[in-house]
Amino acid sequence: MYKILKAEKLADKIYLMDVEASRIAKACQPGEFVIVRMDERGERIPLTICDYDREKGTVTIVFQIVGASTERMAGLKTGDSFIDVVGPLGNPSEFVHDNLEEVKNRKYLFVAGGVGTAPVYPQVKWLKEHGVSVDVIMGSKTKDLLILEDEMRTVAGNLYVTTDDGSYERKGMVTEVIKDLVVNQGKKYDVCVAIGPMIMMKFTCLMTKELGIPTIVSLNPVMVDGTGMCGACRVSVGGEVKFACVDGPEFDGHLVNFDEAMKRQQMYKTEEGRALLRLHEGATHHGGCGHCGGDE
């Protein structure tokens, strides 16, 4: 069992938890992820490691309610436990293995969309700890959904916050900020790292391609085992089939087939919707209301 030492609601439907997992805390690197299973009946859910404390033996995860499983998971409190936390999985971000002097000479731009701020944070933090100052764009639908702003402010060189509805700081999409920084402010970047919803990564890549900035994205496809044994997470990168869990999750964003990846993400939409209904309405719904087909 993996004890939850802290459970906190960051924003509407977004939760943060510090979980005891000493082996993972000791071994993990920025860019890697874990798979959690809340109880006997639970699914295996991949979540990027948002932070870690090697001494306390904890890893921090952040997740958003998107279906029945994550909704059930949001009900866990400090002191509760996960039945399984597996990891670290995937490959660390490239800069972890690169020559530090080369890394220091690069100009990095990080783009964090929504809950994608969580996986961006440990990368920016790692770079700051290694003396690399980077620019970070954080985008959110509204002010209320913005997470980890203070944490990011302490590790980022320059932080640019934007909201779709203009309820906080700038108004507009992250892509507009990128364009503004590069075209109007004359900033130059050697690498862009974009993490967030698939659609946001897609449009960021279209923009950075236009601007000629190599871009790395972290993909979040459907996963089951997370160790390379099933291929549920397969994606097309540069025309080749890759398993995000072992070949990624980070890839060259200009080579990713986002349209295919987005379609694959929808694969269980119906099943997830059904499970959510069951959770909310319990057995009462199972007779079928005549409109939605019930549980067929």
Added chain:
Amino acid sequence: MDMMKKVPVREQDPKVRATNFEEVCLGYNEEEARAEASRCLKCKNPKCVGGCPVSIDIPGFIKEVQEGNYEEAAKVIAKSSALPAVCGRVCPQESQCEGQCIRGIKGEPISIGKLERFVADWSRENGFVPAAPEKTNGRKVAVIGSGPSGVTCAGDLAKMGYEVTIFEALHEPGGVLTYGIPEFRLPKEGVVQPEIDNVRKLGVKIETDVIIGKSVTIDELLDEEGFEAVFIGSGAGLPMFMGIPGENANGVFSANEYLTRSNLMKAFRDDYDTPIVAGKKVAVVGGGNVAMDAARTALRLGADVHIVYRRSEAELPARAEEVHHAKEEGIIFNLLTNPIEILTDDNGWVNGMKCIKMELGEPDASGRRRPVAIEGSEFVIEVDTVIMSLGTSPNPLISATTKGLETNRRKCIVAEESNGKTTKEGVYAGGDAVTGAATVILAMEAGRAGARGIHEYLSGQEEA
């Protein structure tokens, strides 16, 4: 009774079982087991033993069954096998022990597998457990993977007095016994878990959720965690795809994914969270046991199921019994057929599979006649789900993160067959990680050899 024929084994009716996940084969009762045992000729030079990869004293245990001494029979089997309830069910006996049985020359061979299963099931139901060693020698050995090879190796080492810890990447131990082979062939709670619990009762610790190469490396186990030797039984779990257009469409799965969702995650049950796409019309591509398992699982989830295989029936690599069961349950076989493209609708979902007819040409390197496409014979099967069951290869994670561990061109770990010794000192390996995908019993044999190798290695070190 007809001494030339096997005592028939009771099975669930095909129409009924096609709708449930209960075990198909119900096994022998005492009376049937003793009757079948009485057919054994108790050969002085038993050929059957030579056909068993772990050389169980087959006439020895069958004699005990015939006399009703089931506990004695269990002890005879336990000397050679750690997983009799599993092997009695899933071994391809027709090409092993039963294939060598003298009775089989003129009539049907003795049902050795079903008798082994009877003894194992009787032991479990009557609480017979193997004896744990009285004390350990305090020397730690790590076993990577809790499939058949790892569990066998761990059990053998524990009996020799070692302190054994198994590291398993998934949340349940058992490897392919847990995630791969379905309930209706191998019940998890009833058969697999108790058999693994027996290994725990020998003092073996099992740490789940640990991925060697990521959570901790083999070098760290040896240098920092006090393990003196390691056995790698990590299997061959990396699925292959065909590389044809449309293979990433929604509704195309590897058999590993489909079976893991159903078996390990229990997606076939409504009270578990993991979803599975059942499909209305499913094509399973491939002809091995895994293909049969995936097809029969899809059938039980309510689909019409086709097996699509590029050779003919004679070349099907699956066990005869499984093919027979699949046909009885209503699975349709499209033989001499090979997919060339997966067709999709506007939303990226499978709506058909373009195939080409094949004919058999000259035998290839494997000795099987090579399938050759018949030009112009393309046709489309309408399906909404495709399950690729084309085989698996070893996961390179462990070899890539262990210094000095050699692998061959097929990414298999190089190890000596007799003792599992690898190119790295103190590290042994066996099972599918070494051979590529093979059988449960061969993995057990390799686990046993690895335990022997590790014991010799550590005994030698003591003297030095």
